[in-house]
Amino acid sequence: MYAATMPPPDSTTATAKPSATIIALQGHAAGEAAQARPEPRPSAPFADRVARWLSLHGLSLLLWSISLGALFAVWYFGTKYRVDFFIRFTNIPTPTEVFAKILEVNKSAKYMVNIGISVRRILSGFCIAIIVAVPMGLLIGRYRAARDLLLPACEVLRPIPAIAWVPMSIMLWPSNEISIVFITFLGSFFPILLNTVHGVTALDPVLLRAGRCLGANEARMFWHVILPGALPHIFTGLAVGMGVAWVSLIAAEMISGQFGVGYFTWEAYSLISYAEIALGMITIGVLGLACSGLIRMLGRLAMPWEVFTNRGNR
Amino acid sequence: MSPIADAKGLIEIGDLGVTFGANGTAVEAITSVSLTVKPGEFVSLIGPSGCGKSTLLNIVAGFVKPTRGTVKVDGLPVSGPSANRGVVFQQYSLFPWLKVRENVEFGLRMQGMPSGQRETMARTLLGLAGLLAFENHYPDQLSGGMKQRVGIVRALATSPQVLLMDEPFGALDAQTRVVMQEILTNMWQQFRLSVLFITHDIEESIFLSDRVFVMTARPGRIKAEIAVPLPRPRTPEMTSSTEFIAMVQQLKSLIREESLAAMGSELKEGGLSGFSMSVGPSGVAQVI
Numbered sequence: 001m002y003a004a005t006m007p008p009p010d011s012t013t014a015t016a017k018p019s020a021t022i023i024a025l026q027g028h029a030a031g032e033a034a035q036a037r038p039e040p041r042p043s044a045p046f047a048d049r050v051a052r053w054l055s056l057h058g059l060s061l062l063l064w065s066i067s068l069g070a071l072f073a074v075w076y077f078g079t080k081y082r083v084d085f086f087i088r089f090t091n092i093p094t095p096t097e098v099f100a101k102i103l104e105v106n107k108s109a110k111y112m113v114n115i116g117i118s119v120r121r122i123l124s125g126f127c128i129a130i131i132v133a134v135p136m137g138l139l140i141g142r143y144r145a146a147r148d149l150l151l152p153a154c155e156v157l158r159p160i161p162a163i164a165w166v167p168m169s170i171m172l173w174p175s176n177e178i179s180i181v182f183i184t185f186l187g188s189f190f191p192i193l194l195n196t197v198h199g200v201t202a203l204d205p206v207l208l209r210a211g212r213c214l215g216a217n218e219a220r221m222f223w224h225v226i227l228p229g230a231l232p233h234i235f236t237g238l239a240v241g242m243g244v245a246w247v248s249l250i251a252a253e254m255i256s257g258q259f260g261v262g263y264f265t266w267e268a269y270s271l272i273s274y275a276e277i278a279l280g281m282i283t284i285g286v287l288g289l290a291c292s293g294l295i296r297m298l299g300r301l302a303m304p305w306e307v308f309t310n311r312g313n314r
Numbered sequence: 315m316s317p318i319a320d321a322k323g324l325i326e327i328g329d330l331g332v333t334f335g336a337n338g339t340a341v342e343a344i345t346s347v348s349l350t351v352k353p354g355e356f357v358s359l360i361g362p363s364g365c366g367k368s369t370l371l372n373i374v375a376g377f378v379k380p381t382r383g384t385v386k387v388d389g390l391p392v393s394g395p396s397a398n399r400g401v402v403f404q405q406y407s408l409f410p411w412l413k414v415r416e417n418v419e420f421g422l423r424m425q426g427m428p429s430g431q432r433e434t435m436a437r438t439l440l441g442l443a444g445l446l447a448f449e450n451h452y453p454d455q456l457s458g459g460m461k462q463r464v465g466i467v468r469a470l471a472t473s474p475q476v477l478l479m480d481e482p483f484g485a486l487d488a489q490t491r492v493v494m495q496e497i498l499t500n501m502w503q504q505f506r507l508s509v510l511f512i513t514h515d516i517e518e519s520i521f522l523s524d525r526v527f528v529m530t531a532r533p534g535r536i537k538a539e540i541a542v543p544l545p546r547p548r549t550p551e552m553t554s555s556t557e558f559i560a561m562v563q564q565l566k567s568l569i570r571e572e573s574l575a576a577m578g579s580e581l582k583e584g585g586l587s588g589f590s591m592s593v594g595p596s597g598v599a600q601v602i
Contacts, residue, residue, distance in 0.1 A: 210407040213375055214421035215397030215472065224420070228411040305411050308454035 093275040101275040118261040125184025133192035141200025162187040162248035187248030188241030195237025199230030235299040323475035323508035325351035330383035342533035358511045358519035361529030362573045400469030404481040408453035415449035421472035459490040531576035
């Protein structure tokens with residue numbers, strides 16, 4: 001396609017001419033195609049599009065349905081027949097019970113308030129993690145001195161799971177709320193930091209040289225070359241970080257919390273409200289899915305060029 | 315923007331030497347290289363692989379500091395990379411996150427030119443290179459030859475005094491290469507700036523250059539200087555003239571000596587001395 005529209009090599013001035021020819025050719029070809037088609041029905045384009053989409057994605061669609069259907073079937077039949085064969089479904093709520101619970105909890109504001117509080121904690125912890133980890137990662141990736149100064153402390157703290165921080169965090173911070181946000185922050189901080197560092201060090205050195213010889217000073221190198229160059233890795237860090245943030249948040253809410261989806265689920269366990277346990281789990285799953293979907297969407301908006309770079313795995 | 319009338323870009327390289335590594339394992343890459351590129355002149359550097367020709371270019375670009383000697387461009391000593399010296403790299407070096415026109419505008423943006431002016435200038439330049447239709451494409455949507463053309467346009471956008479090119483067409487197929495050579499000579503003639511061009515392709519160096527410098531095997535020195543008397547503009551037909559073929563032969567034998575010297579020392583270390591004598595001319599040309 002590109003070869004067809006590429007102007008001839010000797011034309012440095014007559015570039016407009018060949019493209020005009022090509023447009024004319026394309027117009028001609030389109031005219032021919034229109035003539036060749038006997039009688040286009042009005043619904044044909046839509047039906048065509050659906051058919052093409054199905055032929056492209058039909059198999060994927062089938063496999064997705066099998067995947068989700070199997071999951072639901074295990075739950076449905078397991079609870080329907082009260083399966084008790086090493087795994088015990090005897091106390092597990094049925095899908096209908098859980099569905100009834102959804103309707104019930106939505107009558108009061110309590111359930112939605114819990115969701116709102118959890119989302120607020122996630123977003124605060126996660127945003128603080130981005131603000132701290134991304135600049136720090138850029139510096140560590142770029143300067144040896146920053147690496148030697150900051151990385152040893154990070155490497156010592158990194159193996160400690162965020163959940164293990166819960167008791168210390170409660171002592172450390174003035175309020176319960178802040179300590180939960182801190183746990184969430186910790187969970188997402190390290191994945192974002194390490195991926196940012198990796199993004200900088202994996203940057204093709206020729207791009208750095210190109211930036212320098214086009215007159216970019218150090219500050220502009222950071223903003224115009226290093227940050228955009230590391231962006232794909234940063235977004236990988238954000239996706240991983242978001243997952244760990246949810247793990248940390250739910251654990252923190254279960255242990256120290258008042259309010260929140262984790263607290264809702266743990267409270268249901270204490271009150272032996274089986275349907276609410278399942279509802280809590282499903283809520284956490286849906287929220288986690290929504291958050292990672294949001295990150296993926298932001299990534300696509302922030303990096304429109306990536307579509308062309310990663311064509312390989314489509 | 316109209317092409318600049320006066321030629322610019324005097325490069326003076328005086329007694330240059332580079333040694334890499336510490337005392338014990340020091341490797342002398344270049345030694346006592348002196349050459350001058352006149353304003354508006356097209357000069358090629360050719361030599362066996364590993365002779366330090368890329369190192370020489372990196373010093374002029376300001377990426378590498380020389381151990382000895384001086385480099386001046388238009389009388390000013392080189393102290394680091396600058397937009398006054400445009401560089402076209404062997405690898406594709408376009409910023410993948412910027413569209414073609416934004417890539418061309420990059421240097422101008424760093425100079426603080428307002429966006430409207432930047433856009434006009436970039437579009438003019440892209441038009442000259444026949445790339446205007448692709449101004450809103452991302453680099454990963456372009457073919458290799460087009461990427462390198464954008465690379466050349468980007469390097470020229472800041473109106474540098476010299477253009478430094480490090481085997482820019484090395485990764486392209488033979489047909490694209492020939493086309494690119496013509497595009498480059500066209501653009502060079504309009505801009506009247508001096509070009510220092512690194513290559514290992516003998517025909518390419520003659521076709522493009524006013525003068526060709528041949529470098530020795532490591533440590534790199536200037537072995538010979540050959541003036542190319544072919545008239546401008548150069549056309550592909552010239553490559554079959556007797557004059558052109560004679561120059562190719564002359565350069566081939568000069569470089570062959572160096573390749574054999576470079577290979578000979580390697581082969582002797584491997585206990586295979588004498589093997590180099592059985593290599594025919596075509597074999598040597600491939601080695602180069």
